[in-house]
Amino acid sequence: MVVDSKTLKDNANTLLEKYSRAKKILQKADGKRNYKDIANLLDINEKTVSPVLSLAEDLGFAKKI
Secondary structure (H helix, E strand, O other): OOOOHHHHHHHHHHHHHHOOOHHHHHHHOOOOOOHHHHHHHHOOOHHHHHHHHHHHHHOOOOOOO
8 A cells, every 4th residue: 555645644643643652652563562562561551552553553554463
């Protein structure tokens, strides 16, 4: 899927507006860690991490492992 820069920027803003910790969560989402591992690493509730990763996947920023 090819995404233009405006769409990419809009998607990033959507993610960050909805979840303030999205950037930190995505930085830890390296393809080797699941949402529980990321939650533990960042000391964030799993119920926060999971929807961030799901939205990031929907917006094209992450893939489920």
